């Protein structure tokens with residue numbers, strides 16, 4: 001048994017959950033926040049048999065799109081004044097960040 005933990009963008013989450021559940025996967029959705037952008041994203045926990053991990057990852061790849069996002073980052077105007085001026089920075093947010101974990105025990109009561 002494996003646990004797939006996938007951080008995806010909110011815009012893709014509902015379509016992805018539909019496709020995963022239609023394909024027979026069981027999914028738990030968590031509302032999460034990215035540490036860098038401080039913006040909402042979605043983390044999905046998907047418990048799967050080892051042989052189904054690749055299929056789950058392919059399903060995630062099918063739906064999740066890379067997008068560019070502009071964030072406002074503070075920058076020191078000069079090294080010594082301590083004045084910060086916000087400036088826009090473009091970052092590319094990946095389609096999905098996926099962790100595949102070993103599950104020692106899976107119990108349903």
Ligand code: 2BA
Nearest residue numbers: 007033034035036037038039041091092093094095096097
């Ligand atoms: P955030 O932490 O909000 O990061 C959003 C995007 O900002 C990242 O996209 C990356 O392009 C950029 N970014 C993140 N940290 C950066 C830094 N220190 N310097 C410059 N740019 C940076 P992704 O890499 O696709 O990550 C999307 C979201 O997936 C992240 O949102 C975070 O919630 C999660 N994530 C990514 N890698 C992770 C990891 N190793 N552990 C836990 N969560 C992770």
